[in-house]
Amino acid sequence: MINKVLVANRGEIVRRVLRACGDLGLRTVAVYSDADAGASYIRQAEEAYRIGEANPIKSYLNIEALVGAIKESGADAVHPGYGFLSENADFAEAVEKAGAIWVGPPSPILRAIESKCYCRQIATKVGVPVVPGSTDVLATADDISEVADRLNYPILIKLDRGGGGKGIEMVEGPGQIDEVFERVKRIGAMAFGNHDVYVEEAIVKPRHIEVQFTADHGGNVVCLGERECSIQRRHQKIIEESPSPVVSPVQREQLTEYATKLAQGMGYVGAGTMEFLRSGSGNFYFMEVNARLQVEHPVSEYVTGHDIVQWQLRIAAGERLNFTQKDVELTGHSIEARCYAEEPGTFRPSPGTIRGLHLPTMGRHVRVDHALEVGGTVPAYYDPLIAKVISWDVDRVGAIEHLRRALSEFWVEGIATTIPVNLLILDSEAYQSGRLHTGFLDELFAQEVAWDTYAPKRFAAES
Amino acid sequence: MDATITAHMPGLVARVVVEPGQQVTKGEEVAVINCMKAEMSVESHVDGVVKEILVKEWDEMEIGVPMVILETA
Numbered sequence: 001m002i003n004k005v006l007v008a009n010r011g012e013i014v015r016r017v018l019r020a021c022g023d024l025g026l027r028t029v030a031v032y033s034d035a036d037a038g039a040s041y042i043r044q045a046e047e048a049y050r051i052g053e054a055n056p057i058k059s060y061l062n063i064e065a066l067v068g069a070i071k072e073s074g075a076d077a078v079h080p081g082y083g084f085l086s087e088n089a090d091f092a093e094a095v096e097k098a099g100a101i102w103v104g105p106p107s108p109i110l111r112a113i114e115s116k117c118y119c120r121q122i123a124t125k126v127g128v129p130v131v132p133g134s135t136d137v138l139a140t141a142d143d144i145s146e147v148a149d150r151l152n153y154p155i156l157i158k159l160d161r162g163g164g165g166k167g168i169e170m171v172e173g174p175g176q177i178d179e180v181f182e183r184v185k186r187i188g189a190m191a192f193g194n195h196d197v198y199v200e201e202a203i204v205k206p207r208h209i210e211v212q213f214t215a216d217h218g219g220n221v222v223c224l225g226e227r228e229c230s231i232q233r234r235h236q237k238i239i240e241e242s243p244s245p246v247v248s249p250v251q252r253e254q255l256t257e258y259a260t261k262l263a264q265g266m267g268y269v270g271a272g273t274m275e276f277l278r279s280g281s282g283n284f285y286f287m288e289v290n291a292r293l294q295v296e297h298p299v300s301e302y303v304t305g306h307d308i309v310q311w312q313l314r315i316a317a318g319e320r321l322n323f324t325q326k327d328v329e330l331t332g333h334s335i336e337a338r339c340y341a342e343e344p345g346t347f348r349p350s351p352g353t354i355r356g357l358h359l360p361t362m363g364r365h366v367r368v369d370h371a372l373e374v375g376g377t378v379p380a381y382y383d384p385l386i387a388k389v390i391s392w393d394v395d396r397v398g399a400i401e402h403l404r405r406a407l408s409e410f411w412v413e414g415i416a417t418t419i420p421v422n423l424l425i426l427d428s429e430a431y432q433s434g435r436l437h438t439g440f441l442d443e444l445f446a447q448e449v450a451w452d453t454y455a456p457k458r459f460a461a462e463s
Numbered sequence: 464m465d466a467t468i469t470a471h472m473p474g475l476v477a478r479v480v481v482e483p484g485q486q487v488t489k490g491e492e493v494a495v496i497n498c499m500k501a502e503m504s505v506e507s508h509v510d511g512v513v514k515e516i517l518v519k520e521w522d523e524m525e526i527g528v529p530m531v532i533l534e535t536a
Contacts, residue, residue: 054523055521342501349499349503380474
């Protein structure tokens with residue numbers, strides 16, 4: 001049983017989790033740093049606790065302060081959102097020790113799957129293909145060379161416990177191994193406190209396809225379709241959709257089987273995502289597991305009808321899934337556009353104060369997840385994601401139309417946003433015909449872009 | 464004469480890449496600010512020798528906050 005949920009995060013995802021808590025009749029607790037003290041989403045929770053200074057290591061990454069808020073509020077569950085400490089086994093363990101339920105996989109499972117090599121070993125054991133490379137940590141440049149000799153260049157040197165696209169570096173030829181190895185180790189030591197590495201062959205122009213799954217304490221695993229997240233910039237996703245335009249029903253069944261076997265092999269409990277790469281020749285390779293709620297979960301909610309955050313809370317409370325894989329049907333098509341506080345052409349960060357705001361008209365076909373408000377600030381200390389605009393229709397063409405309309409109505413004054421980038425992508429023939437890959441944006445940006453053409457229309461009444 | 468290099472972006476100090484006594488030339492990177500998870504290079508606007516470093520990793524920056532003092536010829 002869960003009565004009172006503390007949301008250990010900030011911004012739009014707090015509102016999203018509070019909404020699910022409200023639906024389930026759960027009491028709510030928010031936490032905030034000094035930078036977010038004035039934000040109105042905090043007042044949507046029944047209680048709110050200050051956890052420290054603006055600097056994230058003193059607030060949202062501060063386990064001691066968060067545990068203090070858990071104890072003071074009497075929260076009996078903690079939803080970590082995404083980013084920050086959402087996949088941190090130390091925090092999950094601290095929550096468990098404080099007597100609260102961690103809304104996610106139990107800390108020992110979280111600790112084990114932090115290691116990408118461990119996950120690759122599980123995959124190999126349950127018969128799921130992985131990208132060719134090592135399944136063990138490599139200690140020296142010589143060890144890397146030895147494995148690399150059996151692979152095709154370019155290869156990637158990756159941190160075993162990295163994340164967020166950090167600590168993944170390409171090696172074009174044997175002469176670069178020493179230099180890249182040192183660089184990745186340095187990033188690992190600084191960003192993750194661990195510099196174990198392994199190597200993988202670099203898949204050329206891959207498509208990034210991931211499977212959403214839910215797993216309960218009774219060992220039941222049900223997948224909620226795939227998401228295609230190939231439109232990325234420096235490993236940051238920009239546009240995601242479900243279903244993938246390239247996954248056939250037979251492949252979907254295959255991916256569902258892979259994800260189920262992996263989740264069972266890991267002893268996973270909660271909602272999560274298995275990430276796969278699809279090579280140009282159409283082969284799927286398991287890449288990693290994301291042991292948290294993902295930013296792009298709304299597209300899966302749209303096409304399956306399931307509320308993933310509610311299921312996270314219900315599973316954490318000990319409930320069993322009341323549906324099976326056979327009950328899951330993907331209906332229509334959903335697309336999410338992430339809006340970042342960045343200059344559209346250069347992706348230069350653009351923190352600041354929101355001076356004016358017009359949100360898209362919402363309804364059956366459009367959902368906007370955000371925590372924006374006029375007079376609110378977008379701090380320089382946190383992730384640049386400010387809003388997600390998600391559309392749905394019976395087919396992909398319709399979903400694209402709704403999303404273009406919604407984005408063209410979405411107008412934010414005071415900061416720059418990447419809304420024009422989203423419009424540019426949706427407008428391109430390559431996107432519309434579904435020819436997606438992770439280098440998509442570089443190709444699109446290779447030509448001069450007239451950004452004014454893609455600026456949202458400001459309405460006459462507001463000018 | 465002293466010259467002060469200030470923050471051109473708000474955010475957190477990711478790292479300082481120079482040491483006191485070090486010679487730097489105009490346009491050279493002296494520090495990196497992490498703004499919304501993006502690493503923004505802070506460059507020197509003059510030639511000089513590093514006299515004093517005023518910030519450390521994870522310090523909060525606002526635009527115009529002094530970061531490094533250089534002694535110029």
